Amino acid sequence: MKKTSKLSACLSGFLKFAALHQKLFILGALTLAILFPFLITDRYVMRLAVVGFMYVMLSLGLNLVTGYMGQMSFGHAAFWGIGAYTAALLTKNLGLGTLPAFLAAAIVVGIFGFLLGLPVLKLKGYYLTIVTMGFCEIVRLVELNWMPVTNGPMGISGIPKFSFFGISFHTYRSFYFIILILVILTTLLIRRLIRSRFGLALKSIRDDDVVAEAMGVPIVRYKILAFVISSMIAGVAGAFYAQYITYIDPTSFTYNASQEMLVMVIFGGLGSIPGSFLGALALTILPELLRDLMEYRMLIYGVLMVVMMLVKPDGILGNVNFDYLKEQAAARKKEAVK
Amino acid sequence: MFFQQLVNGITIGSTYALVAIGYSLVFGVLQLINFANGSLYMLGGYLTLVMYLSLHGNIGAALLISLVVTGFAGFLVDFVGLRKLRADNAPRMAGLISTLGISTVIDNAIQIWFGTETKAFPNFLDFGKFTIGKTVISWTQIIILTVSLLLMIVFSLIVYKTKAGKSMRAVAQNVNAARLMGIDVKLVISATFIVSAILACISGSLVGSYYQTIDTMMGFSVGMKTFAAAVLGGVGSLPGAMLGGLIVGVVETIGASYISSGYRDAIAFLILILVLLIKPSGILGKQKIEKM
Amino acid sequence: MKVLTVNHVTQRFGGLTALSDINLEIREHEIVGVIGPNGAGKSTLFNVITGMYAPTEGDVYLGETCISGWKPYEITAAGLGRTFQNIRLFPRMTALENVILGMHCRRQTTLPQIIFSTRRKKEEEERCRKEALRLLSIVGLEGKELAMPSSLPYGEQRRLEIARALATQPRLLLLDEPAAGMNENETAQLLEIVKSLKSIGCAIVLIEHDMKFVMNVCERLYVLNHGEQIADGTPEEIRNNPLVIEAYLGSEE
Numbered sequence: 001m002k003k004t005s006k007l008s009a010c011l012s013g014f015l016k017f018a019a020l021h022q023k024l025f026i027l028g029a030l031t032l033a034i035l036f037p038f039l040i041t042d043r044y045v046m047r048l049a050v051v052g053f054m055y056v057m058l059s060l061g062l063n064l065v066t067g068y069m070g071q072m073s074f075g076h077a078a079f080w081g082i083g084a085y086t087a088a089l090l091t092k093n094l095g096l097g098t099l100p101a102f103l104a105a106a107i108v109v110g111i112f113g114f115l116l117g118l119p120v121l122k123l124k125g126y127y128l129t130i131v132t133m134g135f136c137e138i139v140r141l142v143e144l145n146w147m148p149v150t151n152g153p154m155g156i157s158g159i160p161k162f163s164f165f166g167i168s169f170h171t172y173r174s175f176y177f178i179i180l181i182l183v184i185l186t187t188l189l190i191r192r193l194i195r196s197r198f199g200l201a202l203k204s205i206r207d208d209d210v211v212a213e214a215m216g217v218p219i220v221r222y223k224i225l226a227f228v229i230s231s232m233i234a235g236v237a238g239a240f241y242a243q244y245i246t247y248i249d250p251t252s253f254t255y256n257a258s259q260e261m262l263v264m265v266i267f268g269g270l271g272s273i274p275g276s277f278l279g280a281l282a283l284t285i286l287p288e289l290l291r292d293l294m295e296y297r298m299l300i301y302g303v304l305m306v307v308m309m310l311v312k313p314d315g316i317l318g319n320v321n322f323d324y325l326k327e328q329a330a331a332r333k334k335e336a337v338k
Numbered sequence: 339m340f341f342q343q344l345v346n347g348i349t350i351g352s353t354y355a356l357v358a359i360g361y362s363l364v365f366g367v368l369q370l371i372n373f374a375n376g377s378l379y380m381l382g383g384y385l386t387l388v389m390y391l392s393l394h395g396n397i398g399a400a401l402l403i404s405l406v407v408t409g410f411a412g413f414l415v416d417f418v419g420l421r422k423l424r425a426d427n428a429p430r431m432a433g434l435i436s437t438l439g440i441s442t443v444i445d446n447a448i449q450i451w452f453g454t455e456t457k458a459f460p461n462f463l464d465f466g467k468f469t470i471g472k473t474v475i476s477w478t479q480i481i482i483l484t485v486s487l488l489l490m491i492v493f494s495l496i497v498y499k500t501k502a503g504k505s506m507r508a509v510a511q512n513v514n515a516a517r518l519m520g521i522d523v524k525l526v527i528s529a530t531f532i533v534s535a536i537l538a539c540i541s542g543s544l545v546g547s548y549y550q551t552i553d554t555m556m557g558f559s560v561g562m563k564t565f566a567a568a569v570l571g572g573v574g575s576l577p578g579a580m581l582g583g584l585i586v587g588v589v590e591t592i593g594a595s596y597i598s599s600g601y602r603d604a605i606a607f608l609i610l611i612l613v614l615l616i617k618p619s620g621i622l623g624k625q626k627i628e629k630m
Numbered sequence: 631m632k633v634l635t636v637n638h639v640t641q642r643f644g645g646l647t648a649l650s651d652i653n654l655e656i657r658e659h660e661i662v663g664v665i666g667p668n669g670a671g672k673s674t675l676f677n678v679i680t681g682m683y684a685p686t687e688g689d690v691y692l693g694e695t696c697i698s699g700w701k702p703y704e705i706t707a708a709g710l711g712r713t714f715q716n717i718r719l720f721p722r723m724t725a726l727e728n729v730i731l732g733m734h735c736r737r738q739t740t741l742p743q744i745i746f747s748t749r750r751k752k753e754e755e756e757r758c759r760k761e762a763l764r765l766l767s768i769v770g771l772e773g774k775e776l777a778m779p780s781s782l783p784y785g786e787q788r789r790l791e792i793a794r795a796l797a798t799q800p801r802l803l804l805l806d807e808p809a810a811g812m813n814e815n816e817t818a819q820l821l822e823i824v825k826s827l828k829s830i831g832c833a834i835v836l837i838e839h840d841m842k843f844v845m846n847v848c849e850r851l852y853v854l855n856h857g858e859q860i861a862d863g864t865p866e867e868i869r870n871n872p873l874v875i876e877a878y879l880g881s882e883e
Contacts, residue, residue, distance in 0.1 A: 066431075070429070070431055071431075072431060072434060072435070072438075119611055119614050119615040120611075120614060123614060123618050126371060126430070126431070126434060127569075127614060127618075129371070129373075129434060130371065130562065130565050130610070131607075131610065131611065131614070133562060134562050134566075134604075134606075134607035134610060135607070137558075137559070137562070137603060137604075137607070138601075138603075138604045138607055141600065141601060141603065141604060144600075145600045145601070206429075255558070259438075259442065262435075266435060295450060296446075296450065298442055298445075298446045299442070299443055299446040299447060299450065301439075301442060302438075302439045302440065302441070302442030302443035302444075302445075302446060303439065303443055304439070305435050305436065305438060305439025305442065306418065306419055306436050306439035306440055306443070308435075309419070309423060309428070309432045309433075309435050309436040309439070310419075310422050310423070310436070313423070313426075313428050313429065313432040313435075
């Protein structure tokens, strides 16, 4: 007992320090991220970094729905997959460049998100979880059975690599920077959304949807909007994945993948941007270090979900509001001066 | 052809109904979707198979042991995953995540133990078949239907006529009031989980015997379908869950035979979406009045 | 000028008639109480007015607009704020955030403005923050803006709820048992705040069991019993109304 309290004191001390020096931390992390591909030349590590950042992007998007709005979605692997298939088909068959492919993936997935969210999010309660589970399974079945378009279980191979305005990119370093830019843009987007009336509305829905509506928040509109934005992010991540890996098949975009993303969000911290980074990167790297336990991966994830709920239901960095910590420290300082 | 599909649909639907009752019971008492329900169904099927093989075909003993163990697993879902969350007054999503985690643990433990391939299951209900007109009916189907209906009747009698059932309904209506009236709420909740696990186990064993195979994915898909059934009938309503189970079974079987069997598992999902669009409270569910 | 008109409202749930033929009129700057024994239908009436239930018969007007059947958030935007009988603050948002959320329907920034973080958005953010701090000080919670609701004492939670309701810029404020569970000190403080709200310019309707409080603060009262309106008038008139006395004595047995 004493040990854990010491640990949590240590953690909260560190968080306070981080809160006071937010800019420094962000700047440091960014510099490190930019220098990283020049310091590391190992292809395996680079590949891990690229995949890790892709999961960061997926987790950030999912966090909007799960962490801030308080609804669990198991549809994000499906959205990711739809984005990947859209980009694959468009770049391979129509010779579209990377940017139009990203845009198309976002739009197509956004439409799916809207159509799925519309009937479900009108209702109070947790129907979204089970409906998205079913959606994920159906999308997989379609990918598997719709031979003329998806090529069924054989998947789509020979997807062109990234190309911007006719210039194509083939090096790991360029893949890394493309995903890094996507992650930065996603982070900015989520950060701005949650620090606005939109984010406040989402949090109020999470805390008490009946009261949120009574206080003037059109809750259905916001829930659908958040779900669509979140799914679009997953769609773009899918478009990135298709052009990065150049071969896709239905086995990547299953229920299990959705669950992995959820575990990343939950483990890192519900409603926390640094939490999504922590969760996604940690759960990309750890399984690689523990290769012998690969068979037990999903089992461990299951245990992790239960233990996390029992010990810290908001995740490691969940509910840590850095601005709040900063203001608190400032207020305390003011009092000390007096 | 149609009647044949109808008979098949009713048979499988009656097993869905048993699992759907589990969802409805737990939802009624805790307002929580127990995601582990489908996994308990699969666990029940596998345990029956294992016991049957290791007891050299003594099906009675195998079923009994399987029932006890699955019931205990159901108890553990609540005891390990939910009891502390209730004490902490944790947000409702924590409970969902917790049952999902347990479901993942059960599914993957079985997968690691037995592998993902389909296993042969003994048909311990094989007593031949007979025909009416062109429709072939096997005794397996008759027995499954009889057992399911009997369980539903017994179960309804327990819930609506006995003191234990009354406590259960009291807790469902108002936990605090029930506690004040001297009802052991913890006991009632545990009993609810045990009973729903036992129903899932019976259902899993019957289905195993009916199809003569089981696989590790059956928990996931049946979990989805029976949840759809519970929503269709009206979440929290017992007769609704039974009705919903039968409808999903029949529609799915007939749909699969006329459209495409590749999309068989999608049918229940489409039913779910349609119900949510048209009448979210389900066929027999009551519209809940929000208390302020 | 009438702020609220409840016109022959009847509310049935299945076979149960919770309200029958209720008529209210609230004028600007008025403080009006709705009283009655337990189960008289006061809360149901509030829920009809705020759009939680659509009335079975009759209409509710806010100013000149008929709002029956509107969604709760539309009614709030039309100028009706409320508090809840059993305090319902957003537990994982700070006091300040709770109040700022109340301004939602008065804010204009659009999604593109949010995404591109325009100057307009930043200005609005700053304005809301200042306004929220002002509202917090009106209800006597200055310096508590960073507190989580659960860390505040009971009386302050009630006042925070009032600040949140004020943030919606209501023409009419509904207070659902604002003094319930408060000690004498807290009640006295609340009395001052409610009286001071009059100067802000919104009318107030409150449900309350604390008779001393009601008689002190309200200018007019409506009395409900068994879903029916049995009397209305000034506190003085109500105090001496035999029907009211009977209703209360009858229910206290």
